[in-house]
Amino acid sequence: MQRGRTRTFVSGLDEALGGGIPNNKVVLIKGTTGTMKSSLAYYILYKNADIGRRSLYVTFDQDRESLEQQMSSLGLEGKDLSDKLQIFDLSKGKEKIEEIIEKLRKMGENEKGKGRNERSNETVISILQRRVESIKDKVGFDLIVIDSLDALQMVLNPESPRAAMFRFFEWMKNLGLTCFLVSETPLGTDSGRPEPHYEDFLADGIIELRMETVGNVDVQRRIRCIKMRGTKHSTDYYSFFCGKRNFEIAKAITQ
Ligand SMILES: Nc1ncnc2c1ncn2[C@@H]1O[C@H](COP(=O)(O)OP(=O)(O)OP(=O)(O)O)[C@@H](O)[C@H]1O
Ligand SMILES: [Mg+2]
Secondary structure (H helix, E strand, O other), rough: OOOOOOOOOOOOOHHHOOOEEEOOOOEEEEEOOOOOOHHHHHHHHHHHHHHHOOEEEOOOOHHHHHHHHHHHHHHOOHHHHOOOEEEEEOOOOHHHHHHHHHHHHHHHOOOOOOOHHHHHHHHHHHHHHHHHHHHHHOOOEEEEEOEEEHHHHHHOOOOHHHHHHHHOOOOOOOOOOEEEEEOOOOOOOOOOOOOOOOHHHHEEEEEEEEEEEOOEEEEEEEEEEEEEEEOOOOOOOOOEEEEEEEEEEEEOOOO
16 A cells, blocks of 8 residues: 655645545535536646656546546647546547446346446446546556546436445445545535535545635635544635646635
Protein backbone atom coordinates (compact mmCIF):
# COMPACT_ATOMS: atom_id res chain seq x y z
CA MET A 1 0.00 0.00 0.00
CA GLN A 2 1.27 3.38 -0.98
CA ARG A 3 1.49 5.83 1.90
CA GLY A 4 1.48 9.60 1.72
CA ARG A 5 -0.90 12.01 0.07
CA THR A 6 -2.13 12.91 -3.37
CA ARG A 7 -1.87 16.61 -4.05
CA THR A 8 -4.87 18.27 -5.69
CA PHE A 9 -2.62 21.08 -7.03
CA VAL A 10 -5.47 23.51 -6.33
CA SER A 11 -3.54 26.40 -4.80
CA GLY A 12 -4.48 26.69 -1.13
CA LEU A 13 -6.54 23.48 -1.01
CA ASP A 14 -3.67 21.11 -0.25
CA GLU A 15 -2.69 23.28 2.72
CA ALA A 16 -6.32 23.19 3.95
CA LEU A 17 -6.19 19.39 3.60
CA GLY A 18 -3.00 18.94 5.58
CA GLY A 19 -0.94 18.29 2.44
CA GLY A 20 -3.51 16.66 0.15
CA ILE A 21 -5.77 13.64 -0.01
CA PRO A 22 -4.53 10.52 1.82
CA ASN A 23 -3.60 7.83 -0.72
CA ASN A 24 -5.81 4.77 -1.21
CA LYS A 25 -8.94 6.52 0.00
CA VAL A 26 -12.33 6.92 -1.66
CA VAL A 27 -13.33 10.57 -1.95
CA LEU A 28 -16.63 12.02 -3.16
CA ILE A 29 -16.66 15.23 -5.19
CA LYS A 30 -20.20 16.44 -4.59
CA GLY A 31 -22.22 19.34 -5.90
CA THR A 32 -25.13 20.51 -8.02
CA THR A 33 -24.90 20.64 -11.81
CA GLY A 34 -22.32 23.02 -13.28
CA THR A 35 -20.33 23.41 -10.06
CA MET A 36 -17.23 22.07 -11.88
CA LYS A 37 -17.15 18.61 -10.31
CA SER A 38 -15.83 16.96 -13.48
CA SER A 39 -13.38 19.81 -14.07
CA LEU A 40 -11.95 19.49 -10.56
CA ALA A 41 -11.67 15.69 -10.83
CA TYR A 42 -9.96 15.93 -14.22
CA TYR A 43 -7.70 18.77 -13.03
CA ILE A 44 -6.40 16.60 -10.16
CA LEU A 45 -5.53 13.77 -12.57
CA TYR A 46 -4.09 16.20 -15.13
CA LYS A 47 -1.80 17.92 -12.64
CA ASN A 48 -0.68 14.59 -11.18
CA ALA A 49 0.18 13.38 -14.70
CA ASP A 50 2.60 16.32 -14.85
CA ILE A 51 4.55 14.71 -12.00
CA GLY A 52 4.43 11.29 -13.68
CA ARG A 53 1.44 9.69 -11.97
CA ARG A 54 -0.86 7.57 -14.11
CA SER A 55 -4.63 7.64 -13.86
CA LEU A 56 -7.91 6.48 -15.33
CA TYR A 57 -10.98 8.68 -15.86
CA VAL A 58 -14.18 6.61 -16.24
CA THR A 59 -16.90 8.74 -17.78
CA PHE A 60 -20.58 7.80 -17.94
CA ASP A 61 -22.04 11.30 -18.07
CA GLN A 62 -20.13 13.01 -20.88
CA ASP A 63 -18.49 11.43 -23.89
CA ARG A 64 -14.74 11.74 -24.34
CA GLU A 65 -15.03 14.52 -26.94
CA SER A 66 -17.24 16.74 -24.80
CA LEU A 67 -15.09 16.09 -21.72
CA GLU A 68 -11.87 16.93 -23.59
CA GLN A 69 -13.47 20.07 -25.08
CA GLN A 70 -14.51 21.29 -21.63
CA MET A 71 -11.03 20.61 -20.25
CA SER A 72 -9.17 22.25 -23.11
CA SER A 73 -11.29 25.39 -22.62
CA LEU A 74 -9.79 25.43 -19.12
CA GLY A 75 -6.29 25.14 -20.59
CA LEU A 76 -6.06 21.43 -19.74
CA GLU A 77 -5.02 19.93 -23.09
CA GLY A 78 -5.08 16.15 -22.88
CA LYS A 79 -3.17 15.10 -25.98
CA ASP A 80 0.35 15.19 -24.54
CA LEU A 81 -0.77 13.21 -21.51
CA SER A 82 -2.71 10.37 -23.16
CA ASP A 83 -0.24 7.75 -21.88
CA LYS A 84 -0.56 9.07 -18.30
CA LEU A 85 -4.24 10.01 -18.21
CA GLN A 86 -6.50 7.44 -19.86
CA ILE A 87 -10.17 8.07 -20.48
CA PHE A 88 -12.50 5.08 -20.32
CA ASP A 89 -15.62 6.28 -22.16
CA LEU A 90 -18.73 4.37 -21.09
CA SER A 91 -21.15 7.07 -22.19
CA LYS A 92 -21.63 5.36 -25.54
CA GLY A 93 -21.41 1.93 -24.01
CA LYS A 94 -24.76 2.14 -22.29
CA GLU A 95 -26.59 0.50 -25.18
CA LYS A 96 -24.05 -2.31 -25.21
CA ILE A 97 -24.40 -2.84 -21.47
CA GLU A 98 -28.18 -2.90 -21.83
CA GLU A 99 -27.86 -5.55 -24.53
CA ILE A 100 -25.79 -7.67 -22.19
CA ILE A 101 -28.33 -7.17 -19.40
CA GLU A 102 -31.13 -8.28 -21.74
CA LYS A 103 -29.22 -11.38 -22.78
CA LEU A 104 -28.52 -12.30 -19.18
CA ARG A 105 -32.14 -11.72 -18.27
CA LYS A 106 -33.26 -14.22 -20.88
CA MET A 107 -30.61 -16.71 -19.79
CA GLY A 108 -31.57 -16.36 -16.14
CA GLU A 109 -35.33 -16.55 -16.58
CA ASN A 110 -35.59 -20.27 -15.83
CA GLU A 111 -32.93 -20.31 -13.14
CA LYS A 112 -33.80 -20.39 -9.46
CA GLY A 113 -32.28 -18.17 -6.81
CA LYS A 114 -31.61 -14.50 -7.37
CA GLY A 115 -34.10 -12.17 -9.05
CA ARG A 116 -33.57 -11.23 -12.69
CA ASN A 117 -32.57 -7.65 -12.00
CA GLU A 118 -30.22 -8.55 -9.19
CA ARG A 119 -28.40 -11.04 -11.40
CA SER A 120 -27.98 -8.56 -14.26
CA ASN A 121 -26.92 -5.76 -11.89
CA GLU A 122 -24.16 -7.88 -10.47
CA THR A 123 -23.03 -8.64 -13.99
CA VAL A 124 -22.88 -4.97 -14.99
CA ILE A 125 -20.84 -4.18 -11.88
CA SER A 126 -18.48 -7.01 -12.73
CA ILE A 127 -18.08 -5.80 -16.35
CA LEU A 128 -16.85 -2.42 -15.11
CA GLN A 129 -14.71 -3.96 -12.39
CA ARG A 130 -13.03 -6.42 -14.74
CA ARG A 131 -12.25 -3.67 -17.25
CA VAL A 132 -10.78 -1.39 -14.58
CA GLU A 133 -8.73 -4.24 -13.13
CA SER A 134 -7.43 -5.26 -16.55
CA ILE A 135 -6.43 -1.67 -17.47
CA LYS A 136 -4.74 -1.43 -14.05
CA ASP A 137 -2.82 -4.66 -14.68
CA LYS A 138 -1.84 -3.67 -18.25
CA VAL A 139 -0.77 -0.05 -17.82
CA GLY A 140 -0.66 0.42 -14.04
CA PHE A 141 -2.19 3.52 -12.52
CA ASP A 142 -2.89 4.73 -9.00
CA LEU A 143 -5.60 7.38 -9.37
CA ILE A 144 -9.11 6.81 -10.68
CA VAL A 145 -12.17 9.01 -11.24
CA ILE A 146 -15.67 7.62 -11.74
CA ASP A 147 -17.96 10.28 -13.23
CA SER A 148 -20.55 9.88 -11.97
CA LEU A 149 -21.74 7.63 -9.19
CA ASP A 150 -25.34 8.64 -10.03
CA ALA A 151 -24.99 7.58 -13.66
CA LEU A 152 -23.44 4.33 -12.54
CA GLN A 153 -26.39 3.74 -10.21
CA MET A 154 -28.84 4.45 -13.04
CA VAL A 155 -27.17 1.95 -15.33
CA LEU A 156 -27.05 -0.61 -12.54
CA ASN A 157 -30.58 0.11 -11.30
CA PRO A 158 -30.11 -2.13 -8.26
CA GLU A 159 -33.05 -3.61 -6.38
CA SER A 160 -31.02 -3.47 -3.20
CA PRO A 161 -29.12 -0.16 -3.60
CA ARG A 162 -27.60 -0.22 -0.14
CA ALA A 163 -25.98 -3.64 -0.55
CA ALA A 164 -24.86 -2.87 -4.12
CA MET A 165 -23.29 0.42 -3.03
CA PHE A 166 -21.59 -1.25 -0.07
CA ARG A 167 -20.07 -3.95 -2.30
CA PHE A 168 -18.93 -1.35 -4.84
CA PHE A 169 -17.17 0.69 -2.14
CA GLU A 170 -15.57 -2.46 -0.72
CA TRP A 171 -14.18 -3.23 -4.18
CA MET A 172 -12.84 0.32 -4.54
CA LYS A 173 -11.24 0.30 -1.12
CA ASN A 174 -9.44 -2.94 -1.99
CA LEU A 175 -8.16 -1.67 -5.35
CA GLY A 176 -5.19 0.07 -3.76
CA LEU A 177 -5.99 3.27 -5.70
CA THR A 178 -6.95 6.78 -4.70
CA CYS A 179 -10.54 6.99 -5.97
CA PHE A 180 -12.58 10.09 -6.77
CA LEU A 181 -16.32 9.59 -7.20
CA VAL A 182 -18.27 12.44 -8.75
CA SER A 183 -21.67 12.72 -7.09
CA GLU A 184 -24.56 14.90 -8.22
CA THR A 185 -26.72 16.87 -5.80
CA PRO A 186 -30.10 17.76 -7.39
CA LEU A 187 -30.70 21.46 -8.02
CA GLY A 188 -32.93 23.38 -5.62
CA THR A 189 -31.84 21.48 -2.54
CA ASP A 190 -28.68 21.47 -0.51
CA SER A 191 -29.33 18.16 1.13
CA GLY A 192 -30.04 16.43 -2.17
CA ARG A 193 -32.42 13.51 -2.66
CA PRO A 194 -34.63 12.59 0.30
CA GLU A 195 -33.41 9.02 0.86
CA PRO A 196 -30.20 8.45 2.88
CA HIS A 197 -26.94 8.93 1.00
CA TYR A 198 -25.12 5.70 1.79
CA GLU A 199 -22.14 6.89 -0.19
CA ASP A 200 -21.61 9.73 2.31
CA PHE A 201 -21.04 7.25 5.13
CA LEU A 202 -19.04 4.82 3.01
CA ALA A 203 -16.66 7.43 1.54
CA ASP A 204 -13.43 8.31 3.36
CA GLY A 205 -13.67 11.92 2.27
CA ILE A 206 -16.16 14.41 0.83
CA ILE A 207 -15.31 17.60 -1.06
CA GLU A 208 -18.32 19.79 -1.73
CA LEU A 209 -18.65 22.31 -4.54
CA ARG A 210 -21.46 24.85 -4.52
CA MET A 211 -22.72 28.12 -5.91
CA GLU A 212 -23.30 30.84 -3.33
CA THR A 213 -25.61 33.79 -3.98
CA VAL A 214 -23.91 36.96 -2.75
CA GLY A 215 -26.17 40.03 -2.61
CA ASN A 216 -28.94 40.25 -5.20
CA VAL A 217 -27.13 39.27 -8.38
CA ASP A 218 -23.72 37.77 -7.71
CA VAL A 219 -23.18 34.03 -7.63
CA GLN A 220 -19.77 32.80 -6.53
CA ARG A 221 -18.18 29.35 -6.54
CA ARG A 222 -17.41 27.77 -3.18
CA ILE A 223 -15.53 24.67 -2.10
CA ARG A 224 -15.12 22.94 1.24
CA CYS A 225 -13.95 19.66 2.68
CA ILE A 226 -16.82 18.11 4.64
CA LYS A 227 -14.79 15.14 5.85
CA MET A 228 -11.43 13.48 5.24
CA ARG A 229 -10.63 10.48 7.40
CA GLY A 230 -7.17 10.51 8.97
CA THR A 231 -6.74 14.21 8.31
CA LYS A 232 -6.84 17.36 10.41
CA HIS A 233 -8.44 19.65 7.87
CA SER A 234 -10.33 22.90 7.60
CA THR A 235 -14.11 22.54 7.23
CA ASP A 236 -14.55 26.16 6.09
CA TYR A 237 -16.05 27.24 2.80
CA TYR A 238 -13.49 28.82 0.47
CA SER A 239 -14.00 30.80 -2.72
CA PHE A 240 -13.06 28.64 -5.71
CA PHE A 241 -11.40 30.25 -8.75
CA CYS A 242 -10.70 28.51 -12.05
CA GLY A 243 -8.07 30.21 -14.17
CA LYS A 244 -6.27 28.87 -17.23
CA ARG A 245 -4.44 25.73 -16.11
CA ASN A 246 -4.61 26.84 -12.51
CA PHE A 247 -7.36 26.43 -9.94
CA GLU A 248 -7.14 28.14 -6.57
CA ILE A 249 -9.06 28.78 -3.39
CA ALA A 250 -9.14 31.76 -1.07
CA LYS A 251 -10.77 32.37 2.27
CA ALA A 252 -14.41 33.38 1.58
CA ILE A 253 -15.22 36.82 2.94
CA THR A 254 -18.42 36.89 5.01
CA GLN A 255 -20.63 39.95 5.09
N1 LIG B 1 -12.94 28.48 -19.10
C1 LIG B 1 -14.03 27.74 -18.94
N2 LIG B 1 -14.44 26.94 -19.93
C2 LIG B 1 -15.52 26.16 -19.79
N3 LIG B 1 -16.29 26.13 -18.68
C3 LIG B 1 -15.96 26.91 -17.68
C4 LIG B 1 -14.81 27.75 -17.75
N4 LIG B 1 -14.71 28.41 -16.59
C5 LIG B 1 -15.74 28.03 -15.84
N5 LIG B 1 -16.52 27.12 -16.50
C6 LIG B 1 -17.72 26.49 -15.93
O1 LIG B 1 -17.58 25.08 -15.94
C7 LIG B 1 -18.88 24.54 -15.98
C8 LIG B 1 -18.84 23.11 -16.38
O2 LIG B 1 -17.96 22.41 -15.52
P1 LIG B 1 -18.15 20.86 -15.25
O3 LIG B 1 -18.63 20.16 -16.46
O4 LIG B 1 -16.89 20.41 -14.63
O5 LIG B 1 -19.29 20.90 -14.15
P2 LIG B 1 -20.06 19.66 -13.51
O6 LIG B 1 -20.33 20.02 -12.09
O7 LIG B 1 -19.30 18.41 -13.76
O8 LIG B 1 -21.40 19.71 -14.35
P3 LIG B 1 -22.42 18.53 -14.72
O9 LIG B 1 -23.42 18.53 -13.61
O10 LIG B 1 -23.01 18.99 -16.01
O11 LIG B 1 -21.67 17.25 -14.83
C9 LIG B 1 -19.58 25.41 -16.97
O12 LIG B 1 -20.98 25.37 -16.76
C10 LIG B 1 -19.00 26.78 -16.65
O13 LIG B 1 -19.83 27.45 -15.74
MG1 LIG C 1 -19.77 16.63 -14.82
